[in-house]
Amino acid sequence: MKSYFVYILKCSDGLTYTGMTNNISRRFEEHQKGLNKTCFTYKRRPLELVFYQEFNDVNQAIYFEKKIKNWSSKKKMALAYEEYSMLQILAECRNATHSKYNPNTE
Helix, strand or coil: CCCEEEEEEECCCCCEEEEEECCHHHHHHHHHHCCCCCCCCHHHCCCEEEEEEEECCHHHHHHHHHHHHCCCHHHHHHHHCCCHHHHHHHHHHHHHCCHHHCHHHC
C-alpha cells in the first residue's frame, strides 16, 4: 500500500512551509540540500521537520495539505507541537477579526 505524507517545515526565519510527498525522508533531504533554487525554502535553510502525518489515500492527503496551507504559522506550530486547545483558540481569534464579527463594519 502506498503512503503519502503531509508535512510542515519550520524555516530558519520562523516561517513555515507545508507540502506533500510519498517519501518524507527524501523530500526533507531535497529541501535541506536546496536542490531547487526556486523553492520557497531555498533561502530559508536550515529547516526543521516539525510535523508530518501519513495517509493511505492520496485524495485525503491533498485535502489535508490544502486545508492547513491556509492556516497561520501559529496555528501550524500548534498542530506540530500537539497543542490542540490552541488550534481552537487561534481559529476563533482569526474568525473574530472577520468583518462579519466586527461591529464597526455595520
